Amino acid sequence: MPEYSLSNQSEDGAMNDEDGSMSNIAAVAHHNRLTRQRIRSAWLFLAPILVLLALVAGWPLLRTIWFSFTDASFADLTVYSFIGFENYLSYEDGEWYGVLADQEWWGSVWNTLFFTVVSVSAELVLGTIVALTLNAKFPGRGLVRAAILIPWAIPTIVSAKMWGWMLHDQFGILNHMLQGIGLISEPLAWTANADLALWAVIMVDIWKTTPFMALLILASLQMLPSDCYEAAKVDGIHPVRVFFKVTVPLIMPAVMVAVTFRALDALRVFDLIYVLTSNSAETMSMSVYARQQLVSFQDVGMGSAASTLLFFMIALITIGYLCLGRRQMAGDN
Amino acid sequence: MTRSALRNPHRRYSFLSTRILKKRALQAGFLLLISAIVLFSVFPFYYAILTSLKSGPGLFEVSYWIESFDLGNYQxxxxxxxxxxxxxxxxxxxxxxxxxxxxxxxxxxxxxxxxxxxxxxxxxxxxxxxxxxxxxxxxxxxxxxxxxxxxxxxxxxxxxxxxxxxxxxxxxxxxxxxxxxxxxxxxxxxxxxxxxxxxxxxxxxxxxxxxxxxxxxxxxxxxxxxxxxxxxxxxxxxxxxxxxxxxxxxxxxxxxxxxxxxxxxxxxxxxxxxxxxxxxxxxxxxxxxxxxxxx
CATH class of the missing domain: 1.10.3720.10 (MetI-like)
Known part of the structure; x- marks a missing residue:
């Protein structure tokens, strides 16, 4: 009975021993019927999510890939013709066209990668510091933990607006503070200045998602066995050394999962950039670029081509990560 | 520690006091760190509340404490x-x-x-x-x-x-x-x-x-x-x-x-x-x- 699910083999065998041969056959027949019924109900129970996921994810993704080879327009998605790879790259009258020939696209790729690397690394460092702090026992720890959850819970749009106001070039409190302590002499145009805008986006993202990182790292810190630490303490090893030699290796797997989750999230960033720096080319991410082509320029072909490129980039990174993780696990074994 | 303390009681005393001092400094640093974390997390939301309670020209003057309580924006x-x-x-x-x-x-x-x-x-x-x-x-x-x-x-x-x-x-x-x-x-x-x-x-x-x-x-x-x-x-x-x-x-x-x-x-x-x-x-x-x- 390979598909038998309810009880495991040992119990199964015990039952066969107790029963006589006649009732044994009946029992097996009963089990088979029961197993078949359970498998049927399993698929019935899965049907709603399979249908929903096919409708909201599977089919739309295939359509997006298909649209990337057409000249469809957002206003009317029923009329279009197949144009091959022209949305990606084409050569006409001595000029290159398509997403891959668009400087803005490469700008958005650079922005997205820069944003992802800088903000995720900063969140990792700050998140570790916050997690180590919260791992110590002190009165009011619960309140501090609740406080750091606030940035995570605030809608991205709201945090973009709140920071937009704090970073306001004339009336913003950040310029006021920095001028007050003498770090800058002139107010800075945080969100409008091309050199600063991406840094402003990174700053807000760090504020918003460090709590997530900190909580995941904290969870893995709290699962660590205390005996290693007691042994280290008895041997008089310096805490910093203990952190790098004991803590870091032990929490590494959980941290890698958290970093991957955050990186995948950061690669598709949209809301924050869209609201904080409103469509400026200097900070445009790949998602913002794709939506601009799709909706603002009504060019579904170009937009879908950009979306498809983003999708395969993220898919490749995920598959690469999974393979790496699997190899590491195999190595451990 | 006990052996050296027996040899020189004064040294033990000074050793302890620097230890206490160091502990206090660490505690103060820890407290500072916690305050910084809480302040950094909560301040933007606090500042949004503060701004929402202001009206007219007061809106464009930076302040750190809630000074006016005007519900006009909410209305x-x-x-x-x-x-x-x-x-x-x-x-x-x-x-x-x-x-x-x-x-x-x-x-x-x-x-x-x-x-x-x-x-x-x-x-x-x-x-x-x-x-x-x-x-x-x-x-x-x-x-x-x-x-x-x-x-x-x-x-x-x-x-x-x-x-x-x-x-x-x-x-x-x-x-x-x-x-x-x-x-x-x-x-x-x-x-x-x-x-x-x-x-x-x-x-x-x-x-x-x-x-x-x-x-x-x-x-x-x-x-x-x-x-x-x-x-x-x-x-x-x-x-x-x-x-x-x-x-x-x-x-x-x-x-x-x-x-x-x-x-x-x-x-x-x-x-x-x-x-x-x-x-x-x-x-x-x-x-x-x-x-x-x-x-």
Whole structure:
């Protein structure tokens, strides 16, 4: 009975021993019927999510890939013709066209990668510091933990607006503070200045998602066995050394999962950039670029081509990560 | 230490005092660190509240403490019919998303967590891979589906589309939880001749409430905060959700945003979430870590 699910083999065998041969056959027949019924109900129970996921994810993704080879327009998605790879790259009258020939696209790729690397690394460092702090026992720890959850819970749009106001070039409190302590002499145009805008986006993202990182790292810190630490303490090893030699290796797997989750999230960033720096080319991410082509320029072909490129980039990174993780696990074994 | 103390009692004393001093300094540093963390987390929200209570020219003078208490901005926000309508839409959409995700997530989790069948691993991989889909990658295709189903510019279209990000983690967390339940319960129910549906609703579900509360909260927050789909799949003020409504609040010109009103609206939208977080922080933390670490 390979598909038998309810009880495991040992119990199964015990039952066969107790029963006589006649009732044994009946029992097996009963089990088979029961197993078949359970498998049927399993698929019935899965049907709603399979249908929903096919409708909201599977089919739309295939359509997006298909649209990337057409000249469809957002206003009317029923009329279009197949144009091959022209949305990606084409050569006409001595000029290159398509997403891959668009400087803005490469700008958005650079922005997205820069944003992802800088903000995720900063969140990792700050998140570790916050997690180590919260791992110590002190009165009011619960309140501090609740406080750091606030940035995570605030809608991205709201945090973009709140920071937009704090970073306001004339009336913003950040310029006021920095001028007050003498770090800058002139107010800075945080969100409008091309050199600063991406840094402003990174700053807000760090504020918003460090709590997530900190909580995941904290969870893995709290699962660590205390005996290693007691042994280290008895041997008089310096805490910093203990952190790098004991803590870091032990929490590494959980941290890698958290970093991957955050990186995948950061690669598709949209809301924050869209609201904080409103469509400026200097900070445009790949998602913002794709939506601009799709909706603002009504060019579904170009937009879908950009979306498809983003999708395969993220898919490749995920598959690469999974393979790496699997190899590491195999190595451990 | 004791041996050297016996040899030289004074040295022991000085050694202890530097030790105490060092301990005090460490404690002070630790306290400073905690204050910095709390201040950094809470300040922007505090500043939004502070700004929302200001009016007129006072708005453009930086202050660090709440000096004026003017509810004018709140009155202005609440008297906008479109904002009240979008609040209502957000509540409707988020609640329905939670209901749909929990119902279907629970049945799927029962199938994936308790029944062994061929294709189970494949379904789990499909569910997990959907959670990494960039939303923009399905935008044009989903727009077409929503148009075809006649759900464009309709809150139900948003409920439908939000399942793309709520279902994967709901299914994932509930499956993990379902696997941990003792199998004796289920066996007893089956011996009594209960159908899978009865087993799920009458036997398993009462034990699933903690996990359902956690995933429900996370789904609610995710749906409440969503922006890209809400922006693309709605057209008129009456159908918008609050994140879009706030993003689209504008003044007489592009450079004259009504910051007081935006901050008041932001505070209104955020207060329910902050209350949820304060009340259920343990659940939320356990849900976040279950979704990521065990995944």
């Amino acid at each position: 202005a926000v609440v008297s906008r019919d479109s904002f009240v309508q979008s609040l209502f839409n957000s509540v409707l959409v988020s609640t329905l998303v939670v209901a749909v995700s929990l119902l279907f997530g629970l049945t799927a989790a029962y199938a994936l967590g308790r029944i062994h069948f061929r294709g189970r691993g494949a379904v789990l991989i499909i569910v997990l891979s959907v959670s990494m889909f960039p939303q923009v990658a399905v935008l044009s295709g989903l727009f077409e589906v929503i148009r075809t189903l006649n759900l464009y510019n309709n809150p139900f279209g948003l409920v439908f589309s939000y399942t793309i990000f709520t279902l994967p983690f709901t299914v994932w967390v509930l499956t993990t939880f379902m696997k941990q339940l003792p199998k004796e319960l289920e066996e007893a129910a089956i011996v009594d001749g209960a159908t899978p549906w009865i087993t799920l609703t009458k036997v398993m579900m009462p034990l699933m409430w903690p996990a359902m509360a956690t995933t429900g909260l996370l789904a609610f927050i995710a749906a409440w905060n969503e922006f890209l789909f809400a922006l693309t799949f709605t057209l008129t003020d009456a159908q918008r959700t609050v994140p879009v409504a706030i993003a689209l609040i504008s003044g007489n010109s592009q450079y004259e945003l009504p910051w007081g009103i935006i901050m008041a609206a932001s505070v209104i939208v955020t207060v329910p979430l902050v209350l949820l977080v304060l009340a259920f922080q343990r659940r939320i933390v356990s849900g976040l870590t279950a979704g990521a670490v065990k995944g």
